[in-house]
Amino acid sequence: MSAVSAVGAAADRVAVPAAVRPAGAARAVTVREYGTRYLRITVRYHGDARFSWQRVPGPEHDRPQTPPPPAAGVALRRVDAALAEAGSGAGRGARLELGEWDAASEGGGVLYRVPGAVSVARLLPSGDDTAHRLSVGALADAGRTLRRLHDVPWEFGEPRPHHGVGRLLAWLSGSADASTEGAPENAPDGARLGALARERLGSRLWTRLADWAESAQSPPGRGGAVLLHGAPSTGWLVPSPAGDHTVLLTGEEVTGGDPALDLGWVLGELHELRSAATRGLGAAGQGPPVDYPAAARALLAGYLRKEDALAGAGANLLTEDATAALxxxxxxxxxxxxxVHMRDFASFVGWHEDLRHYADLLAETLDADGAPTLRW
Known part of the structure; x- marks a missing residue:
C-alpha cells in the first residue's frame, strides 16, 4: 500500500532527481508529478531555488476549485504580512502561499510558488536526520500560523461547508460511491470500505462518528467561527531546503468554523502516521523509525505560543495544562x-487490505473519544 497513512499525498513518495535543472536554463522543468483520482500535482523548477506547484482537479474531484471570498482573501494577506514582518528563522511561522487560479491553462487548477520540491509529507517519514529537522521546524511554524489565523473572527459572510467533513458525511450517508450492485468485492472501493467500517465499528461507534461529523459541519458555539485554513496537512507544508522558512499552501479550502478542525486535522494525520508505523501498515510501517511525537509536540508548541509548553511533559505525553489549552x-x-483519510484512499486511490486494520484503528480511537490523538 503506497500511502494510506498520508492519502493527501498518496503518491508523494517518488524520488526527486539529484540534479533538477541546470542553473540559468530558459524554461521551467517538471521534476515531479503525482496524485490521485481526486487531485493531480505537478512540481516545476524555475531556477534559483524557485519552484511552482500546480494542483489540478482529478476526474473524481467533486467541486470546482474556488478562491476564498475577497474579504477573507484580504484577511489572509494581512496575516501573511504580519508573518513576514516577524522576520526569518525560528519562531516566525509558515508564510501563507495563497496561490493563483490558473484558469488559462489546460485543466485549470491553482498554481503555488514555493521554495522547495517536496513537502513534509515526504520528508518526515524518510528517516533522514536533516529531513526530520526540517519537518519538525516546519510543523512548529505551521502551528504558529494556524494560531494567527484563528485569532481572526470569521466576518466574511456565510462560510462554505468544510470540504473534508462534507466528503465524510456523504460517505457515511451512502451518497458517495453508492453503486453497490453485486458482491462486496465488486463494489466501488469507497462503498466497500463503508460496509467494512460499519461492521468493524458497530452501530454505537458508527453513530458516534456520524454525530461528530454533523457537529463539525455546524456553526461553532462559544467563541464563534474563526478564519480556517480548511485542510492543513503535511502535504501542504513546504520548507525551504535551507530551513530558513516554510510556506503553507492556502486558499482552496479556506472557510470559517471551529479552530479545533484545523489543529485536529494535522494532529490526526500525525496520529495516523505514528499508528501505521507501530502496526507495520502502509509506507510508514515499512519505513525507518521516525520520532512522530517530536513532530506533534512541535506543532502544538507552536500553536500554544509557548515554546517550552511541552518541555518536561515526561513519557512523551502532553501536560494536563497544555491539553486544556487546546x-x-x-x-x-x-x-x-x-x-476522511480512509474514505479518500479507498475512493480516490483504491482498495488495499490494510484498510481493514485502519478500520480497527478508527474504532479504537472513537471508542476512546479521540484521546489517543493527544497522547504525545
Missing amino acids: PPGTARAATLRLA
Missing part, C-alpha cells in the same frame, strides 16, 4: 481526519 474538540477533529 481548542475543545481537537481530539474529535483529529479522529474525523483519520476517517
Whole structure:
C-alpha cells in the first residue's frame, strides 16, 4: 500500500532527481508529478531555488476549485504580512502561499510558488536526520500560523461547508460511491470500505462518528467561527531546503468554523502516521523509525505560543495544562481526519487490505473519544 497513512499525498513518495535543472536554463522543468483520482500535482523548477506547484482537479474531484471570498482573501494577506514582518528563522511561522487560479491553462487548477520540491509529507517519514529537522521546524511554524489565523473572527459572510467533513458525511450517508450492485468485492472501493467500517465499528461507534461529523459541519458555539485554513496537512507544508522558512499552501479550502478542525486535522494525520508505523501498515510501517511525537509536540508548541509548553511533559505525553489549552474538540477533529483519510484512499486511490486494520484503528480511537490523538 503506497500511502494510506498520508492519502493527501498518496503518491508523494517518488524520488526527486539529484540534479533538477541546470542553473540559468530558459524554461521551467517538471521534476515531479503525482496524485490521485481526486487531485493531480505537478512540481516545476524555475531556477534559483524557485519552484511552482500546480494542483489540478482529478476526474473524481467533486467541486470546482474556488478562491476564498475577497474579504477573507484580504484577511489572509494581512496575516501573511504580519508573518513576514516577524522576520526569518525560528519562531516566525509558515508564510501563507495563497496561490493563483490558473484558469488559462489546460485543466485549470491553482498554481503555488514555493521554495522547495517536496513537502513534509515526504520528508518526515524518510528517516533522514536533516529531513526530520526540517519537518519538525516546519510543523512548529505551521502551528504558529494556524494560531494567527484563528485569532481572526470569521466576518466574511456565510462560510462554505468544510470540504473534508462534507466528503465524510456523504460517505457515511451512502451518497458517495453508492453503486453497490453485486458482491462486496465488486463494489466501488469507497462503498466497500463503508460496509467494512460499519461492521468493524458497530452501530454505537458508527453513530458516534456520524454525530461528530454533523457537529463539525455546524456553526461553532462559544467563541464563534474563526478564519480556517480548511485542510492543513503535511502535504501542504513546504520548507525551504535551507530551513530558513516554510510556506503553507492556502486558499482552496479556506472557510470559517471551529479552530479545533484545523489543529485536529494535522494532529490526526500525525496520529495516523505514528499508528501505521507501530502496526507495520502502509509506507510508514515499512519505513525507518521516525520520532512522530517530536513532530506533534512541535506543532502544538507552536500553536500554544509557548515554546517550552511541552518541555518536561515526561513519557512523551502532553501536560494536563497544555491539553486544556487546546481548542475543545481537537481530539474529535483529529479522529474525523483519520476517517476522511480512509474514505479518500479507498475512493480516490483504491482498495488495499490494510484498510481493514485502519478500520480497527478508527474504532479504537472513537471508542476512546479521540484521546489517543493527544497522547504525545
